[in-house]
Amino acid sequence: MSATTVRELDPAPPPLAPESRPPAPARRRRIPRLLLACGALVALLLLLPLAFLVLEAVQDGWSTLHPLLFRSLTATLLWNTVSLTVVVTALCAVTGTIAAWFVERTDLPGRRIWAVLVVIPVGIPDFVTSFGWKSAFPSLGGFAGAALVMTLAVYPLVYLPVAACLRSADPAQEEVARSLGLGRLKTFWRVTLAQVRVAVLGGCVLVALVMLAEYGAFEILGYRTFTTEVYTEFLSGFNAPAACALSLVLVVLSLVVLTGEGLSRGRGRQSKAGGLAARVPRPHRLGRSRVPVLAGFFALVGLALGVPAGAIVYWILHGGSSTLPSASIFSAAWHTVFYSAAAGLLATLAALPVAILSVRHSARPTRWLERSTYLVLAMPGLVIALALTYFSERYAAGFLYQSSAMLIAAYAIMFFPLALVAVRASVAQAPPGLEEVGRSLGRSRMEVLWRLTMPLVAPGLAAAFCLVFLEAVTELTATLVLIPTGAQTLATQFWAFQSNISYGQAAPYAGLMILIAAVPSYVLGRWFDRLPSRAVAS
Amino acid sequence: MAQERVPCSTGATSRRCLLVVLLVSLGYLLSACGGSSNSITLYNGQHEQTTDALVARFEKLTGITVNVRSDDEDVLAAQINQEGSNSPADVIYTENSPALEYLQNRGLLAPVAASTLASTPSRYNSPQGDWVGVSGRVSVLIYNTRLLKPSQLPTSVMQLADPIWKGRLALAPSETDFQPVVTSVARTYGDAAALRWLEALKANAGAHSYPDNETITNEVNLGQAAIGIINQYYWYRERAQVGASSMHSAIAYFAPRDPGYVIDVSGAAVLKSSAHRARAQKLLAFLVSAQGQQIIAHSDSFEYPIASGVKTAQPETPFKDLQPNPIGIAALGDGAKALSLLQKAQLL
Numbered sequence: 036m037s038a039t040t041v042r043e044l045d046p047a048p049p050p051l052a053p054e055s056r057p058p059a060p061a062r063r064r065r066i067p068r069l070l071l072a073c074g075a076l077v078a079l080l081l082l083l084p085l086a087f088l089v090l091e092a093v094q095d096g097w098s099t100l101h102p103l104l105f106r107s108l109t110a111t112l113l114w115n116t117v118s119l120t121v122v123v124t125a126l127c128a129v130t131g132t133i134a135a136w137f138v139e140r141t142d143l144p145g146r147r148i149w150a151v152l153v154v155i156p157v158g159i160p161d162f163v164t165s166f167g168w169k170s171a172f173p174s175l176g177g178f179a180g181a182a183l184v185m186t187l188a189v190y191p192l193v194y195l196p197v198a199a200c201l202r203s204a205d206p207a208q209e210e211v212a213r214s215l216g217l218g219r220l221k222t223f224w225r226v227t228l229a230q231v232r233v234a235v236l237g238g239c240v241l242v243a244l245v246m247l248a249e250y251g252a253f254e255i256l257g258y259r260t261f262t263t264e265v266y267t268e269f270l271s272g273f274n275a276p277a278a279c280a281l282s283l284v285l286v287v288l289s290l291v292v293l294t295g296e297g298l299s300r301g302r303g304r305q306s307k308a309g310g311l312a313a314r315v316p317r318p319h320r321l322g323r324s325r326v327p328v329l330a331g332f333f334a335l336v337g338l339a340l341g342v343p344a345g346a347i348v349y350w351i352l353h354g355g356s357s358t359l360p361s362a363s364i365f366s367a368a369w370h371t372v373f374y375s376a377a378a379g380l381l382a383t384l385a386a387l388p389v390a391i392l393s394v395r396h397s398a399r400p401t402r403w404l405e406r407s408t409y410l411v412l413a414m415p416g417l418v419i420a421l422a423l424t425y426f427s428e429r430y431a432a433g434f435l436y437q438s439s440a441m442l443i444a445a446y447a448i449m450f451f452p453l454a455l456v457a458v459r460a461s462v463a464q465a466p467p468g469l470e471e472v473g474r475s476l477g478r479s480r481m482e483v484l485w486r487l488t489m490p491l492v493a494p495g496l497a498a499a500f501c502l503v504f505l506e507a508v509t510e511l512t513a514t515l516v517l518i519p520t521g522a523q524t525l526a527t528q529f530w531a532f533q534s535n536i537s538y539g540q541a542a543p544y545a546g547l548m549i550l551i552a553a554v555p556s557y558v559l560g561r562w563f564d565r566l567p568s569r570a571v572a573s
Numbered sequence: 574m575a576q577e578r579v580p581c582s583t584g585a586t587s588r589r590c591l592l593v594v595l596l597v598s599l600g601y602l603l604s605a606c607g608g609s610s611n612s613i614t615l616y617n618g619q620h621e622q623t624t625d626a627l628v629a630r631f632e633k634l635t636g637i638t639v640n641v642r643s644d645d646e647d648v649l650a651a652q653i654n655q656e657g658s659n660s661p662a663d664v665i666y667t668e669n670s671p672a673l674e675y676l677q678n679r680g681l682l683a684p685v686a687a688s689t690l691a692s693t694p695s696r697y698n699s700p701q702g703d704w705v706g707v708s709g710r711v712s713v714l715i716y717n718t719r720l721l722k723p724s725q726l727p728t729s730v731m732q733l734a735d736p737i738w739k740g741r742l743a744l745a746p747s748e749t750d751f752q753p754v755v756t757s758v759a760r761t762y763g764d765a766a767a768l769r770w771l772e773a774l775k776a777n778a779g780a781h782s783y784p785d786n787e788t789i790t791n792e793v794n795l796g797q798a799a800i801g802i803i804n805q806y807y808w809y810r811e812r813a814q815v816g817a818s819s820m821h822s823a824i825a826y827f828a829p830r831d832p833g834y835v836i837d838v839s840g841a842a843v844l845k846s847s848a849h850r851a852r853a854q855k856l857l858a859f860l861v862s863a864q865g866q867q868i869i870a871h872s873d874s875f876e877y878p879i880a881s882g883v884k885t886a887q888p889e890t891p892f893k894d895l896q897p898n899p900i901g902i903a904a905l906g907d908g909a910k911a912l913s914l915l916q917k918a919q920l921l
Contacts, residue, residue, distance in 0.1 A: 106919065111919070173792070173795055255784075257784070259782075264921075267921055269647065269648055269651055274912070275654070275655075356814060358622045358873035359621055359625075360621060417648070424652065425655050427659075428655060428656050428659050432659055433661070515648070520614055520642040521640045531643070534784075535620075535787055536790075536811070
């Protein structure tokens with residue numbers, strides 16, 4: 036296994052938080068100027084939407100925004116958004132962690148199949164999941180409905196890093212605890228959870244940020260959050276300044292999430308296992324609890340995968356006619372795959388300099404640079420699209436506006452943080468010693484990057500590509516604003532049919548989106564399977 | 574365990590892979606930039622059912638290609654506002670007049686040709702002449718026929734504030750079609766009364782607050798809610814989709830001249846920034862021509878054609894027999910009043 040080899044070459048596995056790295060003079064290299072320029076350019080592009088938000092929000096003046104921000108609805112929305120985010124994040128943390136433990140650490144029958152099935156729901160668009168639930172149970176809605184549907188849609192974001200962490204964490208710690216007389220539950224609580232804590236946190240941050248920006252699912256389920264309100268301001272008020280002011284609240288919320296994660300990651304002890312756990316852990320025997328555990332897995336996969344898939348099949352078979360004009364599913368599929376793949380490529384390439392900067396040249400400014408790029412994840416897609424419109428119109432006379440290139444750039448900006456998480460993880464894993472050897476042998480920096488670093492980080496790049504691809508396949512609101520006129524993606528066409536209650540016509544588009552998304556979901560599952568723990572979560 | 578490789582991971586292969594992908598992408602990106610020389614771009618906020626049939630006929634008649642871009646009318650208006658003088662749009666076609674009034678007030682529309690304006694009754698056009706009315710829609714009650722008898726129906730939109738509708742009323746506060754009703758109520762009874770009315774509706778609707786009229790129609794038809802306010806054509810469209818046997822709802826008109834009985838107008842305009850104004854004006858002229866109006870009358874649009882002499886196939890009450898509230902286009906304005914009331918009622 037090459038991953039093991041890599042770790043053996045690096046006697047001191049990269050610590051989790053770069054700032055805790057012991058001061059090593061050899062590593063304090065001057066930051067290559069080209070690298071810094073690339074990183075700064077990327078960060079600057081990613082901050083464009085934030086600049087747009089501020090510019091728009093101040094345009095109307097405080098007196099106009101004040102009554103809109105400080106009214107009882109804002110409190111309601113804040114409560115709706117925060118309570119749902121907290122509950123869903125907690126439910127995902129529990130579901131994802133427990134599922135990962137059973138798959139990775141027990142003799143659960145059919146582990147390999149479950150390992151793939153529990154991941155696929157992350158590739159199903161959230162609005163398709165809620166469409167499935169809503170069409171099967173029309174009365175579903177409100178807080179409980181939103182919590183249920185969103186948990187089932189996003190729990191794999193916790194499952195993936197935790198499973199990867201469990202796979203490579205040292206099972207000896209658990210065994211020692213058990214041999215010292217600690218019960219099974221207590222061992223899980225005090226030893227296993229301590230090992231996966233950082234992975235759980237990392238997953239939770241993604242869940243929380245995704246929840247803040249979610250729109251489509253809540254629109255279908257009739258649940259109001261800050262993000263749905265942002266859309267309402269645009270959709271029925273032409274009120275861009277108000278929408279932007281509300282989006283700034285979202286940015287503040289995401290800052291709270293990121294800061295909270297940073298604080299809780301910094302405290303407490305960290306798992307020591309990473310590089311040492313080369314042996315395969317002996318699985319716990321489930322014994323009599325095998326039946327209820329299996330039932331639990333059937334229930335989870337049935338709810339998360341079965342309900343949306345079942346609804347789609349039902350509507351394909353029983354859908355009525357539509358008054359909407361028919362559309363070409365092939366052309367929509369082609370556009371979806373092309374835009375998403377190009378965005379995956381672009382975001383991955385852009386993430387590389389930022390990841391290298393933050394891992395190899397960790398310092399306060401580079402950490403800030405890295406952190407700032409996470410903010411876009413919590414901004415509504417429509418805002419990002421209008422930001423690009425704004426800058427393209429003001430400063431570039433509409434150059435490239437509504438071209439494929441601009442849509443791809445928008446996707447890459449929106450989902451950049453996902454690419455960064457994956458690329459950063461694999462850069463952290465590649466031993467810098469090798470690069471130094473390469474340089475000392477007279478190779479140029481670019482050559483070292485291309486011949487040594489790239490192959491080492493390739494799996495991480497593939498994962499970054501897959502993550503961005505998955506999200507881009509399902510993107511809707513920015514797509515509607517920026518897509519070349521006349522083109523459709525699977526998501527836009529699904530939405531056109533779905534919002535016209537033409538479920539029979541919408542269903543094939545949802546089905547194809549799931550099929551397209553299943554491939555990278557699978558690749559992703561395999562990648563997280565192979566990756567050592569700590570890199571994933573950091 | 575053998576290490577599995579993703580196809581693009583070894584040095585030389587990946588370089589070649591990357592190069593091919595980049596070249597293909599570049600080719601595609603550039604090819605997407607070219608446009609046909611005899612074409613215009615339509616920002617379409619109308620239902621695609623309506624637009625698609627109209628555009629197809631127009632293209633056949635004139636040989637002008639129409640690139641259609643569909644989205645919510647308010648998003649399109651906000652987008653045009655951002656795009657400013659570089660807007661790729663030549664024509665905007667909306668479901669309701671407020672979006673057009675908003676663009677007109679910002680000076681973004683070009684005057685409509687006088688001959689086009691003359692095709693329709695002037696009360697349905699922009700008072701300033703910057704947009705032309707194309708079709709009419711009327712707000713009505715939709716009710717579930719299993720849950721309610723016609724004798725139980727309110728005759729005024731104001732009665733929906735009665736607590737007897739608690740938990741039974743479906744409401745789509747963010748639906749642009751609802752705003753003209755709010756404006757009309759405020760004009761008839763004053764802002765304070767309109768606000769109290771909205772607050773009561775909000776309380777009655779409770780969890781039955783929906784994103785749009787399609788959802789209201791579907792939920793009332795399924796019996797999730799008993800009653801709601803929609804524009805008449807949503808019901809006809811639902812019937813065309815699910816079939817008459819699956820319809821468990823009906824529509825009912827408010828009493829003549831009730832503030833809930835509002836005709837609002839779907840219209841179109843040419844953008845001031847358009848580089849193809851002559852072609853764009855042709856499209857507007859076509860929309861209100863006899864041919865265009867016939868398409869609206871007989872397609873799955875189910876809206877009322879408003880040029881004289883064209884009768885609609887579906888809605889049972891002919892356009893001329895409607896007895897709406899006398900509120901006009903100018904009074905409906907850009908909907909700012911309705912929006913501020915909806916916001917005060919915490920519905921938006």
